[in-house]
Amino acid sequence: MTFSILLLVIAVLFVIAYVSGARRARSLVTPGVTLNSLPGHYGSLVALWTCLPPLLLMLCWGVLETPVIDRLLAAQLPAEVQAEGGNRISLALSKVRNLAGGANVQADPELAPVVLHLKDLQSRNSMLSTTLVLALALAGFGFGLRRLAPALRARNEVESIVKVLLFCSSGVAVLTTVGILSSVLYEAWMFFGRVPVFDFLFGTTWSPQVALRADQSGSSGSFGAVPLFAGTLMISMIAMFIAVPIGLMSAIYLSEYATPRVRSYAKPALEVLAGIPTVVYGFFAALTVAPILKSLGADIGLEVSSESALAAGLVMGVMIIPFVSSLSDDVINAVPQALRDGSYGLGATQSETIRQVVIPAALPGIVGAVMLAVSRAIGETMIVAMAAGLAANLTANPLDSVTTVTVQIVTLLVGDQEFDSSKTLAAFALGLVLFLVTLILNYVALKVVQKYREQYD
């Protein structure tokens, strides 16, 4: 029986268990005897008893299946393969698996007995797991039904099981984060074993080309990330320079001056900007904005490179406007009307009220919005990759081409790479820096926003 059919069977059992549990519970009611919980709770309890143990068993089985079968197969491999150990064994095993999946078992006579053994193991494995899972489900069903009694605190039990389930779900997200972080940390650690941390953080030359083969001519690469940090910083600053004033002013217009009718059209329209894929912004930046800037520069005698930080920054700024405006609009709207009334009641004009009462009251929230926008700008890849170029120039001139941390991560990992070369590992080190920076920014932003909330609730 395949995995999906097994799941379907368990789902059907779940419904049956629920219905029969609830029915059984109702039948327990006699004059003078009342149920501790609602019949539905008893049904849920039986259903959970029926389904959870087999599902858990399937999970464990799925995790342990492959290593155990590999163990058994490895013993069957030809002696010379076993003697080589390690990679050679896993190579042979994956070949065996491929052969077992295909039609021609005899393609490799040397491995043929192992392949047959695998097929045998697989069929026995599936028989065994199906039988065990179904048996466990039926046993749980019977056990659950037998436990039903009017005094059984079914509601409490169901609620505590559900609580555990909820906890596990939230655990998945946390564990994923921890997993990603630890893998990035590990690879970055490997990288710092080859390139000193100091050279990486403060070196000014970025040229990650390394020799792929021992006999290849080529340098050992140079991994000074300062040009990348500088490029990221410059592009983000240009973007914020566009996004913060425009976003903030549009937020003020939308929340304070616009009539409800204008607002109901303008706000969604502005938010459409946030829905445009960044790759679209990217070719807009590369094919429209950059040439315009180049010809404008030529007109006034400035040399603008065809891939400039300015073009990427401008377009990224436009992309971020909705973040700033939408979040700021929300916090400005959250400023209590009583504060505005108080200010109007003293004879303040609308602009005085906005400048001196509303904005200061909303400031923490606005700062939070800007911080989130900054972390978005730092993490943005596509626009920069298409419009700002790949050259790691250390320059303060926004008309030059620069590159960013994210773009370099992409170029380091695109194409066929050795997974243990300094070049590949450098991507993880860059990723770690990026992760830490955005983490800190997000944390600060959340704290600031939280502080703001406490003030008015």
Place this chain on the structure above:
Amino acid sequence: MSIIENHQTDGEPFCDSPKLKARGVGVFYGDKQAIFDVSLDIGANEVIALIGPSGCGKSTFLRCLNRMNDTIDICRITGEILLDDEDIYAPKIDVVPLRARVGMVFQKPNPFPKTIFDNVAYGPRIHGLVNHRHELEEIVEQSLRRAGLWSEVKDRLDAPGTGLSGGQQQRLCIARTIAVDPEVILMDEPCSALDPIATARIEELIDELRDNYTIAIVTHSMQQAARVSQRTAYFHLGQLIEVNPTDLVFTKPQHALTEAYITGRFG
């Protein structure tokens, strides 16, 4: 209770030296009429209490007196309101100086998220009433003294106004209003969020302020109306039912509805 069509206000809605005169005021929220044909004088240096059951329009009427209802888009006002014989709804009237002359204190204390000093200095600053820092400091001290808050906050003028207790916040809002030196102060249930001690303090303050200002106060507490006001106006379902000297209203109400309200038969 049914609405009395074309009701004529009982008692004495007019007085000898009016500061504010309302004549035939009606207020509409969209199509719904909230106030019907209210005519009322508010005399100079008197405290007038506006009482009535919830939703009777007393707060709405109060907010007409300094055009606070302008901030509500669907609100429309008919009739005329004269401040020193000048129609405040006339097209040539600028609402900003009007509100500086007719200040307002709200139901819920609403100090700005600024320091205590800046809260009080806000009005004088935006109206350019002072040229020097020491003048400003003087106004702030004066206003806080008159609001009876000076001794409590004089050592922490740089602390945020939002950190004060509810009663202190409300007195701060009163000080903020006084600092602009208005002629009329409108108070919309200024004590409804306060405890009895803070309430007593504010009532004392209202009594002192009467020497310099004209005060209209909306209140749900009939004891408060009796304690602080000279005249009392009873509103019912958007109509002004009766206006009389306060002691008369609470001892010998002229209209059956007024009597029903003050004896607690509804409200």
